[in-house]
Amino acid sequence: MSDEPRSEQPGSDAPRAETEAVERVWYDGSCHCGGVKFSAAASRNLTITLCNCGICFKSGHQELMVPEERFTLHEGQQYLKPYRFGNCIADHTFCAVCGIMPFYRPRSHPTGYFSVNARCLDLDQAVNIEYVEFDGQNWEEAMAAGQHVLTE
Secondary structure (H helix, E strand, O other): OOOOOOEEOOOOOOOOOOOOOOOEEEEEEEOOOOOOEEEEEEEOEEEEEEEOOHHHHHHOOEEEEEEHHHEEEEEOHHHEEEEOOOOOOOEEEEEOOOOOOOEEEOOOOOOOEEEEEHHHEOOOOOOEEEEEEEOHHHHHHHHHOOOOOOOO
16 A cells, blocks of 8 residues: 555536535555454545444444445455444444454444444544534434535
């Protein structure tokens, strides 16, 4: 992987305005021990979700939700261990060496998306970061109210 910042201007994603394309850059990330390395493409203006559900709150997960085509696992698949609970829809993945949850398949989008832990990313390329809250303790009601945010 090159140290040069990467960017993309996808044509298939719906831009904010019909004539405005969203510039995306690749943010590199890893777990604490560095055994799991990955990248996620998102805009320079990030919206990071702070969820108060038990697992996000206790693990410190700060969600950057990205479509799977904007996510690349570079190495460390062998270190990732699954953890499922409750209705077993979400596929939480932890590094078996250091215990960090760098990303997972979320309950809200069990196929097609990854919930990337923004705390595991190098966010130096971000121009603006907005934090929004999600009431994961009342997940069904929060989803119905449209509180869940997808990342540009």
